[in-house]
Amino acid sequence: MSRDILVFGSVVDPFPVWRDALAAHLQEVDILEPEAVDDPQAVKYALVWKPPADFFAAYPNLELIINLGAGVDALVSRTDLPDVPITRISDPEMATMMAGYVQFSVLRYARDIPQFEKAQRSGQWHYLHPRDAGDIKVGVLGLGELGGCAARELARLGFDVRGWSRSEKKIDGVKTFNGMAALDGFLADSEISVVMLPATPETRQLLDANRLAQLPKGARLINVSRGEIIVEAALVEALRSGHIGGATLDVFEVEPLPESSPLWSMENVLITPHIASVAIPRSAARQIAENINRLRAGGSVRHRVDPARGY
Numbered sequence: 001m002s003r004d005i006l007v008f009g010s011v012v013d014p015f016p017v018w019r020d021a022l023a024a025h026l027q028e029v030d031i032l033e034p035e036a037v038d039d040p041q042a043v044k045y046a047l048v049w050k051p052p053a054d055f056f057a058a059y060p061n062l063e064l065i066i067n068l069g070a071g072v073d074a075l076v077s078r079t080d081l082p083d084v085p086i087t088r089i090s091d092p093e094m095a096t097m098m099a100g101y102v103q104f105s106v107l108r109y110a111r112d113i114p115q116f117e118k119a120q121r122s123g124q125w126h127y128l129h130p131r132d133a134g135d136i137k138v139g140v141l142g143l144g145e146l147g148g149c150a151a152r153e154l155a156r157l158g159f160d161v162r163g164w165s166r167s168e169k170k171i172d173g174v175k176t177f178n179g180m181a182a183l184d185g186f187l188a189d190s191e192i193s194v195v196m197l198p199a200t201p202e203t204r205q206l207l208d209a210n211r212l213a214q215l216p217k218g219a220r221l222i223n224v225s226r227g228e229i230i231v232e233a234a235l236v237e238a239l240r241s242g243h244i245g246g247a248t249l250d251v252f253e254v255e256p257l258p259e260s261s262p263l264w265s266m267e268n269v270l271i272t273p274h275i276a277s278v279a280i281p282r283s284a285a286r287q288i289a290e291n292i293n294r295l296r297a298g299g300s301v302r303h304r305v306d307p308a309r310g311y
Contacts, residue, residue, distance in 0.1 A: 005030045005043045006292070007059065009051035010068055013279070018047065021281035025289030034058070045292055050074050056082050064295055066288055067305070068279050070094060070146060073199035073226060076307040086305040087291055091284045095149040098277035101224060102150040102194055103157065105248040105270075109192055109220040110136050110159070114246055114268070133158035139190025142225060143169040143176065144311075146277065147196035162186065166202070187214040192222065199226035200310035209234035218245040224276040227252035236262050239269065250276040 006022065006029050008015050019031045029045070034055075037043060043059040049068035056062060057080055065086045067075050072088050075081070108114065112128045119126035136159055140151040143165040155161040155173035162175040164186045169176050177186045187193065193215060197203045207230040215221070221244055223230055232253045238244040246268040252261075255274060263269050291301040305311060 003028065003030050003042065004045070004296075005032055005037060005039070006045040006047055007037055007043045008033055008047050009055055010047075010049035013049055013068055014281075018281045018285070021285035022047075022289060025285055026292060029292065047288065048075070054080055056080050064292065064301065066291070070277070071198060071226060071311075072305050073310055076305060076310055081307070085295075085301050086307065087301050087303045088305055088311075089279050089284045089287065090145060090303045091280060091287060093280045093283040094277050095146050097280070098146045098196075098224065099150045099153040101250070101276040102196075102222065103153055105222045105224075106138055106154060106159065106192055106194065107157075108248070108270075109246060114270075118267070134160055136160060137162065137189055137191045138194065139164065139186055139192070140174075140194045140196055141165075141186075142196035142198065143171065143174075144196070144198065147194075150194065150196060162190065184211065184214045187211060188216065190219065191216060192220045195221070195223040195229055196225050197229055198311040199228055204228045205231050207231065207235075209237070212238045212244065215244060217243055220244070220246045220248075222248045224250045227255065232261075232263075236266075239266055244268075246270075248272075250274055 008018060008031060015033055022031050040058050041061055044061060044063045045066065046056065046059065046062060047066045047068060062082050062084055064084055067086065067088045070088055072086065075086065110133060111130060115126060115128060138154055138159045138161050140147050140161065140163045143151060143163045147163065148171055151161050151163045151171055151174045161173065162177065163169065163171060164177045164183060166178060168178045205228065209231065212234055235247065239247060248270045249263065250272045251274055257263065257271065263271060294301055
């Protein structure tokens, strides 16, 4: 009798590292890449990040799909998903990594580092007196696991932090707002805005030209969620006009960001290649194995995704 197989499908995540981390917790499951699978019928679990088209069709007995990350929009929008549970990784270490990126990005603007970088390139001693963190209003859009963690960490640094979400949330040290009726006012009162919303039908293109215009003149924008939440062409125009004074962008409407994008050459833009937070095998493997073992024992899985909602 063949052993159950977990098939690994990702072009960016290191298979050997994930295999070894999972093997410590899944002694009764073989962990293989697609090309090593001799018996597709034995594949019961798929650990994936943006697998190729028709990936799932090869495995008729699939029982569980695990998304290699917190954001599942690319997965649930596919047309080839089998009717099996889908889970996302909910790892405190991912939240810590994300919070660190957000802290760096906010501090970079709060301490005027882009100004000093520009002065250095021209050989100028350019003194700007530091501002008190409590005088800087930082708005976090999205207060889920990652957004909530980032908001708490920014508040711990002393910033005047406010958060917006679709439904009501309470976070110590953070002024919270919710609902579409509160969004424009929230944006207008955010000197630095951090976008941490999931990509859903309701949030796609949420920040269009009209909403970007609600931000204070010279505001800074940080996007670590999904590119399609911001209308990129409108963002480019707002950056060109100076209405948005700077942007730190880790995600884009099209990835990799095309060479033709005007964002590459903008001095007031910092671009990173979707690396603000990634799944960490050492810590996430235990959660993945727990869900597989729960399923093997006839139980229900945790951190299940609702494809209709998109998260």
